[in-house]
Amino acid sequence: MLLAVTAVFWLAAVVRAWRWRRAPKSPALRAIAIALLSIAVALTLDLPAVQQVLAAGPLRSGTPDNIADLGKQLAIVTGAWACQSLLLHLTRGAEVTNTSERTRARLAITVAVLSTAIYLVPLISPDTARNPESGIAQPFITESRLLVLVYAGTVLFLVMKLCWTHTGSGSLGNGVRIMGTGCGVMVAYALTRIVYFAVAHYGHTLLPTVYRAGDLLQILGLGLIAIGTLIPRLGRAVAGHRARRAYAELEPLWTLVTERVPQVVFATTPDGDATAWQLDRRIIEIQDALVVLAPGLDRPPPVAGRPATSAPAAARLAAALEQTPYSTRVVVGGSPSSDTEESLIAPPAGIDPVRWLVQVSRSLTRTGAQDSRLKETR
């Protein structure tokens, strides 16, 4: 399970790092990329196989059990610092000052230095050892972890609060909500660990259930955070795929109407998301051309008693368009209805305009295909 969460976290970290490389001037993107990479490193160091490779030998009482644990702690502190930086840039935007950045960096460095120093005390005075059987709850290591847990837990609580108070719609809103939930679960994880180590501080290690519950919360919380950061990107990829498909499906309709009304074509290159831009442009050009062509279209009689679905309306418009002569450059006169619900060219009420025009275009394609089949049989 830990391996699966580590893999998802690395995926989220690599996606963010790749985005950061493409937009190096975005401080929020930098912060979230560093946070994810740090936690991915911490998770990797927590894997039993990695610990076996890095461990100096069998556990020696009163000394740091292995270098992987200390590395994990420092990675967590780095991740928490990056989360603090993320919070700063999300809440203040362009108003973030170097002073506020430095204050947070100083706090993180202080936690890192203090927790490392406490962690290494048993190396200097081995007589601090308490009980070789107490495993992870060694003196000083316990206190060091408590310090890191309080710091990271507080930062995650603040991220959770921000996520839950700023939710939008669509994949972005879902991603932020899931990320906030993951942070909330991680706060619960930090609390279970704080309780465990606080009890261990007084020499008791009899809370294995609390420790195991913490393990489960950690896997759930980190999994949700990783998925939450991936969802907005995934949403964009899906939207991009749909836009490319719609763009291709609109080709027959766009070709037909712009051959008749070529002046609506606006040739310019996009400076951002080319897929969304070109689909949007194609939609506008088709709508412009339809407005010009509308007065010359034969309005088919409405079908009595038939429910108002978009497919027959799209087929009627497609048929009317195919009968339109090519000579229509400027149509003077005519009076298309100002009531869009009755308009031949407007999408029926409640129908997305892109979906509507794709339906019209598909109807054209079918008509064209039928025509060609008929010709081939002659």
Added chain:
Amino acid sequence: MITEPTETGDAALHQRVDDLIAAVGLSDVASITDVLTAVAHERGRSVELEPLPEDMESGDVFGLCLPYEDRDVILFRTGAGPEHELHSTLHECGHLLFGHVAVDSHTGSNPVSRLLPDLDADLIAQVLARSSYEDEQEREAELFAMKVRAVMTAAQRRRGDAILRRFDDALG
């Protein structure tokens, strides 16, 4: 097949439009009301929005802006749905914010003169119609409409929340 953007002379056009959008505070605008408020503020006069009267709906004119002495009137063409009307309105807002005036000031050859035969000749000379993109002013206004509509779509998704916009930058 969707083509990737290439380096062309359009870069300067994009820059001019981006600069205008930033200058008038439309970088995170969420509604047409906010855009019209910004236009009124920039021009120091009220803006009225009306559908193009049916007897004026003609040919390839999708919108008009009439800069009267005391107010600006934007007329938009109906028929193709609210998104198309919004686009035409934003195009005219672009003309107003850029301070465009009609390139062809001879009322006889201005296509608006045939639509608005009773309008004062001096006013016709300033009327801009959204029709084709042969001159730079039309290209600026059309690009303005495209960009502001994209901003509005994104802002509506984020419900005007600045923090959510930054989340979008960080997670998108």
